[in-house]
Amino acid sequence: MLIEVLVAVILMGFSVIYLSRAFMGCLNTMLQFANYTTALILAEEKLFNIEIVNKESDIDREGIFSENQDFSYRLEVYRLSDLELNQADLDVQWKDGRRSGVVSLACYFAVKK
Amino acid sequence: MRPLRSKSLMGRAPLEASGRLSGRPLTGFTLIEALLAIGVGVLVLTSAYSSLRVGWLSYRRLNSQTRVYQNLRNGLSVFAKDLRNSFLFDASDEHPIVFSGNSKEMSFVSLAVSRNEEGDTYAGAARVFYKIEGNNLLRACLKGRDMLNQSLSPEYEVFLSNISDAGFLYSASSGKSSQSDQLNWKDSFEDESALPQAVRLKLTQKVDDAKDIISTKSVILKKSYSDE
Numbered sequence: 001m002l003i004e005v006l007v008a009v010i011l012m013g014f015s016v017i018y019l020s021r022a023f024m025g026c027l028n029t030m031l032q033f034a035n036y037t038t039a040l041i042l043a044e045e046k047l048f049n050i051e052i053v054n055k056e057s058d059i060d061r062e063g064i065f066s067e068n069q070d071f072s073y074r075l076e077v078y079r080l081s082d083l084e085l086n087q088a089d090l091d092v093q094w095k096d097g098r099r100s101g102v103v104s105l106a107c108y109f110a111v112k113k
Numbered sequence: 114m115r116p117l118r119s120k121s122l123m124g125r126a127p128l129e130a131s132g133r134l135s136g137r138p139l140t141g142f143t144l145i146e147a148l149l150a151i152g153v154g155v156l157v158l159t160s161a162y163s164s165l166r167v168g169w170l171s172y173r174r175l176n177s178q179t180r181v182y183q184n185l186r187n188g189l190s191v192f193a194k195d196l197r198n199s200f201l202f203d204a205s206d207e208h209p210i211v212f213s214g215n216s217k218e219m220s221f222v223s224l225a226v227s228r229n230e231e232g233d234t235y236a237g238a239a240r241v242f243y244k245i246e247g248n249n250l251l252r253a254c255l256k257g258r259d260m261l262n263q264s265l266s267p268e269y270e271v272f273l274s275n276i277s278d279a280g281f282l283y284s285a286s287s288g289k290s291s292q293s294d295q296l297n298w299k300d301s302f303e304d305e306s307a308l309p310q311a312v313r314l315k316l317t318q319k320v321d322d323a324k325d326i327i328s329t330k331s332v333i334l335k336k337s338y339s340d341e
Contacts, residue, residue, distance in 0.1 A: 016161070023168050030175040037182040041189070041328050048331045052296060052311070067327045 032101060039092040039103040042071055047107045050075070050088050059088075070094050084111045174322045181275065181320050188250070188273045189314075189330045195241050196312050196332040198224040202238065210240060210260065212308050216280040216300035218244040221308070225256055242267045245279045250316070277325065279316035283309040308334045 042065050053059055064072045076089045085108045093102045142150070202210045202222035212221040225239035240260035242253040246269075253267030283302035302309045313331040320326060 020164070020168075023172075027168065027171050027175060030172075030179050034175065034178050034182055037186055038326075041186070041330070045329050045331060048311075048333070051333065067329065 028099070031096065032099070035094050035096060035101055036103060038068060039071060039094060039101070042068060042073070043090055043092045043103055043105045046073055046075075046090055046092070047088070047105060050077075050090075050107060051109050070096070079111065080108075085109065086111055170322070174320075177321045178323050178326075181318055181326060184273060185318065185326065185328060189328070191252075191272075192243070192314060192330060193332045195223045196221075196334055199241075199308060199334055200224075201306075201308060209305060211305045212302060214281055214283055214302045214309075214312070216282070217246075218242070219281055219302070219312070222260070225254055227256055240267075242269070243272070243281070244269060245276070245281075248276050248319075249274050250276055250279060273316070273318070275319045277317050277319050279314070282313040282315065284311040284313070285309050310334065 046065075050059055059075060059077060061075050061077075062073065071092055071094045074091045074093070077086055079085075080087055088107050088109065090105050090107070091102050092105075094100065199212065199221045200223070201212075210222050213219065214221075220240060220242045222238055223241045224236045225241070226234055227237050227239075228234050237257060238260065239254050239256040242251075242255075244251045244253075249271045250273040251269035252272035253269045255262075255265060255267055259265055280300065282298040282300060284296045284298050285302060285304065285307075296311065298313060311331055311333045313329060315329045316327075318326045318328070
């Protein structure tokens with residue numbers, strides 16, 4: 001009888017653990033989606049600023065978004081040698097508890113003369 | 114499992130074989146064992162319920178947040194597309210359709226996708242209206258000949274909802290100069306001969322049980338960006 005009870009308890013324990021893990025995974029995915037969407041909107045706005053500034057020296061390379069302080073950005077700009085273009089690689093990063101994420105976008109803009 | 118005997122629940126120790134009922138030894142739980150089991154069960158159920166409730170509340174919060182984000186991204190995408198397709202409409206009559214806007218509403222001519230009777234899609238000129246009213250951002254579109262009818266009022270539809278604060282800004286700097294610090298954002302635009310260089314929408318949306326979503330969307334109007 002004890003063995004029957006133990007097996008039943010163990011089975012139920014495993015099912016509860018896996019169900020809760022699936023539920024938490026679902027919540028985590030939704031949270032990541034929300035953060036990812038926020039990062040995309042922030043990144044697009046940042047790329048707009050880069051396109052408008054259009055001058056390497058005037059572009060901030062690192063910082064935190066003022067409207068959403070959980071998100072930071074890092075920017076690398078380099079000249080494409082064959083073309084009269086600059087390439088800007090933008091990483092928008094966030095940290096939510098122990099989890100972190102990053103969205104990477106690139107844009108090209110004409111070299112300012 | 115063997116059936117419990119009623120006496121075993123009355124606090125007696127496991128009974129020795131008495132043979133009184135069936136001749137088999139009587140076994141079962143004592144009252145203390147049963148109470149302990151019930152107590153442990155209640156504790157387990159309570160903790161499971163509370164964690165499930167926390168999870169459920171998180172799910173509801175995240176679900177409403179996700180829905181707002183989806184609508185926001187779709188809305189901003191349509192908004193940007195409308196503005197990027199905008200152009201100066203040369204009506205050559207007494208009532209030219211120009212780009213006009215203030216902090217709460219704007220209207221302009223853009224390209225809109227329509228479908229003819231055969232089911233073919235085509236892009237045609239349309240007058241697009243945006244208006245911030247109450248907690249909503251509204252959008253309306255007058256297509257084809259309707260946009261030339263000055264007496265026709267647009268039928269607005271809710272474009273984005275749950276907005277606590279929003280406003281349009283316009284940059285009208287001219288010429289080739291396009292540096293950010295020279296972008297002069299104003300809350301109204303009045304120029305019958307040109308489009309703004311860029312338009313910015315700033316909005317704050319409320320989400321149930323979560324912090325507000327603050328977003329900014331800036332769009333360059335390519336046609337006004339040319340050197341012409």
